[in-house]
Amino acid sequence: MSRHLDLHARRLQARGEAFYTIGSAGHEGNAAIACAFRHTDPAFLHYRDAAFLIQRSRAVPGQTPLWDLLLSFAASAEDPISGGRHKVLGSKTLHIPPQTSTIASHLPKAVGASYSLGLWRRLGGAGEWPVDSVAICSFGDASFNHSTAQGALNAAGWAAYQGAPMPLVMVCEDNGIGISTPTPDGWIEANMRSRPGFHYLACDGLDLLDTWWATREAERIARRRKQPVFLHMRCVRLYGHAGSDAQQAYMTPSRIKADEARDPLLVTAGLLQRHGVLDAAAIEALYRSVAERVAHVAEEAIRRPKLKAAGEVMASIVPPTRPGRARPWQGEVDATPAPMAKLLNQALQRLMIRYPHLVMAGEDIGRKGGVYGVTQRLQAQFGPHRVIDTLLDEQSILGLGIGLGQNGLVPILEIQFLAYLHNAEDQLRGEAATLSFFSNGQYTNPMVVRIAGLGYQKGFGGHFHNDNAIAVLRDIPGLLVACPSNAADAVGLLQEAVRLADEEQRVVVVIEPIALYHTRDLFEEGDQRWCFADPGPEHRLGVGELGVWGEGRELAIVTYGNGVYLSRQAAARLEADGVALRIVDLRWLTAIDHDAVHRLVADCAQILVVDECRRNGSPSEELIAGLVERGMASDRLNRMTAEDSFIPLGRAATVTLPSVESIVEQGRCLTVRRGQVNEIATQMAGATSARSSEA
Template sequence: MIDAAEAVHQKLVRRLRERDLPAIGVERGGLTLTDLAELFHSQVASRQLDRLSRRLQARGEGFYTIGSSGHEGNAAVARAARVTDMAFLHYRSAAFQIERSKQLPGETPTWDMLLSFAASSEDPIAGGRHKVIGSKRLAIPPQTSTIASHLPKAVGAAFALGLARRMGVAPSVPADSVIIASFGDASANHSTAQGAFNTAGWAAHQGTPLPIVFLCEDNGIGISTATPHGWIEAQFRARAGLHYVACDGTDVVDAYRGARAAIDHARRTKRPVFLHMSTVRLYGHAGSDVQATYRQRAAIEAEEERDPLLRTAAYLLADGVPADELLAIYDRAEATLARAAELAIARPKLDSAAAVMASIVPPPASPPPARAPSTEERTALFARDAGQIDKPQHMARLLSWALADLMLQHPEIVVAGEDVGPKGGVYNVTARLHERFGSARVVNTLLDEQSILGLAIGCGHVGLLPIPEIQFLAYVHNAEDQIRGEAATLPFFSQGQFTNPMVVRIAGLPYQKGFGGHFHNDNSLAVFRDVPGVVLAVPSSGADAVAMLRECVRLAQEEGRVVIFIEPIALYMTRDLHAEGDGLMTAIYASDSTPVRLGEVGVHDDGEALAIVTYGNGAFLSRQAQPLLAAAGIDARVIDLRWLAPLPAEALLAAVGTRPRVLIVDECRSTGSQSEALMAFFTEKAPDKRVARIAAEDSFIPLGKGATLTLPSRDGIVAAARALIARG
């Protein structure tokens, strides 16, 4: 039985040989014969790559077979766009990248893709880590197997272009660029995609510049589930805030007409466009997908009749190119790529864990130097706080002032989130930032965490430094894949060529008795701890919060890191540690304080009997427990981790030192918490220590007086410490 790819190939060759080509009109939409020939070459190269990928897989030399066959009309979009129009593309976009590469000398897109098929470490974009469409020089950030998860950041990048213009900051792409984001019709139904469309329309409704083209390549099916006929048009033709353009992706002339109309409209009006391109999916979803098992043969053959290469060939034949030459172009591409493939599969592969992981942490960047604000500037900035700035303050106010100072020093910083503007956030941490820096730098977003994080990722793409705020820790679960699947993976799949520098501020952790239950008292950080490359920071005092935030901004700016900065809500307004009025949890704001560097732990006291290892609210409670333990004859040192990922292993072992016992205090739930990792850590690295832990119960947190019943407490820490001492 002949396979699907070979069947389509044989039909194409036969129809070219017999000049049995589709009927075409006289219009060329501004495309010259040379233009059409170039597009045909790109489409043919893409098609032959698809065929070759399946042959390589059958030999065990290729590892990816989701192809672009039937979608080669997207080459016309590349021709209509500028090479500087950043393009976030899905996996059926090989023809786009091949065609775009012709705008820059020295590009070798088919060789690059063959290296990618073969998972060679010499693949210039992903280094053998995945088959991706992507190129730094071509302004195509790499995507993997997208289900529209890239759309929020594409919207964010388009939004950020307008922000940069208003901020007076030169973006990393030309200011009049258009953002292009392609996806399939099935992905358009995903909540992530719907959120992106809604955000774009919401912004456009208010007149906010947002030059983006959503390219929906509609082949009528998602793996095996058909898209209802007319569904995409019904959904988007009259959608608020989106300008709708339709075109036939199997007809390169009409595809170019639609692409030009869409891109020109987005560039001229700076408003979002939905480009609905009808396509066909030839072969099936991927090499292992036999579509004859779930589709009628008549439907498959009807799609094969709409093969876009046949239509482009018809235009060239009508314009005087002999059919034999068209066949020769097709055959030469096959032979040339087959020879290149034999070379590509022999190229080096990733050969060690270190090689695989080399791009998890991006290489150092060269950011613009921080400004050195004058005394007059800082005096003006804090004029309304002049009566308080030299007095001890709690964490929330210290963080607010630190953010203001950082924004003064770094003109590229953007703060964004729900209610961060005039309201100043739920806990007043962003108070007065809006009046100090304006709406271009302090952005009130809509209520959608995917869009907030997408905005942050997009800002990073165009050269801004985002500090997004997620209002409560539990809310991040609505959008966690923007951190895991998009932000954290970008340097990994681009060898550090693309990064998402950001500091995500999140109010969270437990110990609030009167507010919100489990949605506002969430005590799990597991969603961040196992994401490679992400930095997780948790301060336990206002002074540390300021010093750590400065380090977080440095990590984002100089190292391109994705940083999660968890601010313990229960400590925001806390002033006292042991007794009312002691003020030990406050500090005087210091604009020149030394940052707490990544990996530096905090140490409280020099007790030798016991080391209490903790963080966040746990550090506060453990310090409260110290005098009670001392009264019982137990001198304890409290070690505040500060940095939960990566774990500050060397500093932690040094701080524990010769102390024979370690008590781990973890405010997160026992299962999946940092305490589990710490128990394993001490077992492996310090097996001579007696180690115990106290963590929260595996429970959600209720409202009111019951809010702390499942959590570690001061007295519980004292009891656990005494029990550990009693074990000898």
């Protein structure tokens, strides 16, 4: 069935009825792998594993894998896994989450899913999968070389080496070539045979019996000993990389012919004959009958409805909601005014008590308490299994969180510095944010990611510790990004982020301004004006909810993060000059309520957007566009941003960023200019009136 699906997909593509023809031909031996596991074991599959899905479907009555896969090929809205959004291998019933990655970017979350099984055992509960499950993931020999795959292998081995339960089987389907680039002979085995933390097993993927026996051993080790296994399945790639790939352009005719002679269907036919299961005539009859069935069902599948409107396509970007699991708060709240780092620590402590399925993970967050002390004493209170000190690898941290979230936990992950996110951002863009989209809302990975970032940090600057590049987060569909400017708002945003993850299954990033973590004073040393009382466990700032300071109508400053702090200092000097102004704090940098922004600034003479991020790709671009679209005259709109520059070290660390001085100067210029315009307009109106009287 898998083979005829591959063949017929190419025929349908030629007719314009199928759209993605990377097939499984030559890899069908993974059907024997499917036989060795329970259908409840989560399987994160390589795109050449149709035979695995078809075989697993036989373990559950009522499954229709042929029909389902053909609907996926045809991008039908009735495709039961993606709803027509992509050709993926997946099934909620069969515990096969859909994967779209072609570079093994699904491996970190498979490691996270495996880790979650042991974590649930320790917590005394269960998530989406039974706690005695084994996580399976598969990938190709070319993808093995990708940094994401290597990071996942390292993370799994690192954890297992220290005795952490890691029931995981990683299947490398080695066909010896990556599109046109050969894999060196022996490369995979040489890398993995003696890798710390792993058991290495190999099998001949052309031989179902050999693959079965090796997989049974892999399953036994992973399930009973809770240790990771690398299963090296040698196979062959037939028909090229995909439908558009002409392999004769880079492979000799003799090599192609030799590969065709190694066809696993031929090898399997030989096994069936030798063991007296089927004779040649019965094998041929079976082969032809399946071909006819595939062709017949395909003609029905291609006529099923397709997605037609943008709303239909986007319907699954935002996951479905579920009942909240927070316990009522019964403790006291320390209302002593404090800076952001202190109140965040108090809020995290409360959240860990209220949400027993909440888990924190990140570099140095446990024993050290974080670089800036935000997570101090939490590991001592809740244990190293709930406040996890991870290895130094952001891809693995985010992958861990995706796997935990997919198995019913709510992770709060910490990325130590914003600049460290950029080598791992695909885990958010290509994996976390797409899971609901490509599973039609059936699979989700709710999570909260705390990132220390932005500029103005003193004494420890430079590009890697002062990074103001957030565009990569703001353009990911469905991802929510918050940024507090003060301690009370930090509590409100964090508590809402956890509620969003727990109840609405969202992926939320909170960017915490490093420079404001321990800031206490606003105008002068010792005034404690930037310390705030803890607003308590029920205080939440909803998505798009804006903060407003002041009621002046001459100037409105729209800003966020450090910009609010700087604008408050600038406001004191501008008000001393007689300028009546207000400050609008965005708080949320995605899903901005542009109608609300417009309402708050519409009665102001001038609007100044103060944006600490770079001029290109910053929130100010969206804000200005939103106001213009709502009829705001361009001569009232002004923008102040950071320069399009990396941030240097030392005393020059802030020269490319907005400052109190630059905000004051711009505010004075705008209000003076507005006054001059009004005066000229008054004079012109008077002159016109006088001429009318004379006439």
